[in-house]
Amino acid sequence: MRGSGTTTGANSSAAARRPLTRLCPSPRSGGLVLIKNPHLDTMEEDILYHLDLGTRTHNLPAMFGDIKFVCVGGSPNRMKAFAQFMHKELGLEGSGEDLADICAGTDRYAMYRTGPVLSISHGMGIPSISIMLHELIKLLHHAKCRDVTIIRIGTSGGLGIEAGSVVITDTAVDASFQPRFEQVVLGDVVVRSTDLDRDLAEELLACSKEVPDFPTLIGHTMCTYDFYEGQGRLDGALCSFSSEKKLEYLKRAHEAGVRNIEMESTAFAAMCGLCGLKAAVVCVALLDRLEGDQIRAPREVLREYQQRPQRLIAAFIRRRLGLHPPAGPALPSSN
Numbered sequence: 001m002r003g004s005g006t007t008t009g010a011n012s013s014a015a016a017r018r019p020l021t022r023l024c025p026s027p028r029s030g031g032l033v034l035i036k037n038p039h040l041d042t043m044e045e046d047i048l049y050h051l052d053l054g055t056r057t058h059n060l061p062a063m064f065g066d067i068k069f070v071c072v073g074g075s076p077n078r079m080k081a082f083a084q085f086m087h088k089e090l091g092l093e094g095s096g097e098d099l100a101d102i103c104a105g106t107d108r109y110a111m112y113r114t115g116p117v118l119s120i121s122h123g124m125g126i127p128s129i130s131i132m133l134h135e136l137i138k139l140l141h142h143a144k145c146r147d148v149t150i151i152r153i154g155t156s157g158g159l160g161i162e163a164g165s166v167v168i169t170d171t172a173v174d175a176s177f178q179p180r181f182e183q184v185v186l187g188d189v190v191v192r193s194t195d196l197d198r199d200l201a202e203e204l205l206a207c208s209k210e211v212p213d214f215p216t217l218i219g220h221t222m223c224t225y226d227f228y229e230g231q232g233r234l235d236g237a238l239c240s241f242s243s244e245k246k247l248e249y250l251k252r253a254h255e256a257g258v259r260n261i262e263m264e265s266t267a268f269a270a271m272c273g274l275c276g277l278k279a280a281v282v283c284v285a286l287l288d289r290l291e292g293d294q295i296r297a298p299r300e301v302l303r304e305y306q307q308r309p310q311r312l313i314a315a316f317i318r319r320r321l322g323l324h325p326p327a328g329p330a331l332p333s334s335n
């Protein structure tokens with residue numbers, strides 16, 4: 001059901017669902033990013049407010065037209081470290097330490113580019129990633145980018161897997177284990193599909209053989225609106241359920257195929273899918289939620305865990321670009 005949407009009248013008891021055909025991507029995009037908004041064509045200027053970029057103030061095709069890989073993740077420091085790491089992995093000139101934040105004029109998001117790779121932070125949760133993605137997707141469109149692959153590299157809570165395992169998402173599901181992203185638009189609930197690119201997930205799994213020092217697997221990723229009660233944690237400021245109910249819920253999630261839990265994947269999958277971007281979600285598990293709620297691993301261990309998705313994606317990008325692995329073990333810096 002990729003590319004389709006249904007609305008549920010939030011105020012109607014009949015809750016009729018009807019297809020939103022205007023949201024279907026054209027199969028003939030020629031690798032360009034698809035923007036599903038007729039109003040954009042009527043605007044003389046588009047200000048990408050939260051990125052501190054715009055179509056009048058910046059030459060977006062010159063700045064970004066050759067971007068082929070976009071990597072996103074919650075933390076600005078992680079995404080800076082990833083850009084610096086990629087700089088080295090691509091064998092580009094200089095140390096990469098001096099890469100500038102393209103969005104320095106705003107402190108909402110941070111963005112770095114090195115070679116054909118763009119690295120951007122998105123903050124925590126669906127509202128934050130959704131704003132960033134609206135502006136990023138328009139940026140790629142204005143820049144006339146073609147054949148872009150976009151990957152979220154994040155952290156998550158594992159479900160029945162060893163801490164430090166990396167999960168490549170096949171399907172992003174909501175907190176009811178359904179492959180859907182629901183958003184209220186003009187008072188109606190719009191339901192969008194959360195399919196991700198299966199071939200890309202398999203390609204990433206194949207690349208994981210190049211980084212064999214941690215387990216990598218494919219599974220469903222559950223996306224929630226909250227880190228605490230929303231993920232069945234007993235340790236928030238509020239908790240309205242027993243530890244038995246929590247475990248029963250997490251076990252049901254595991255039986256439904258969920259292997260990790262985070263807070264952005266459904267919105268990411270839905271928005272990228274509708275706009276014709278090949279997308280993947282690759283997150284490391286910081287703990288096994290069947291064993292506890294608090295993240296107890298030492299900071300050094302957590303830093304090394306965060307580098308795992310970055311190393312896998314570096315292997316993938318190098319392979320796509322036909323580059324050989326660099327000599328010696330390379331690691332992202334410790335952000």
Ligand SMILES: O=P(O)(O)O[C@H]1O[C@H](CO)[C@@H](O)[C@H]1O
Binds near residue numbers: 074125262
């Ligand atoms: O590690 P990142 O990418 O920030 O994402 C995960 O970490 C945050 C919670 O700690 C949530 O945003 C969740 O999705």
Ligand SMILES: O=c1cc[nH]c(=O)[nH]1
Binds near residue numbers: 158227261263286
């Ligand atoms: O348990 C976790 C860990 C990281 N991110 C989440 O959303 N949940």
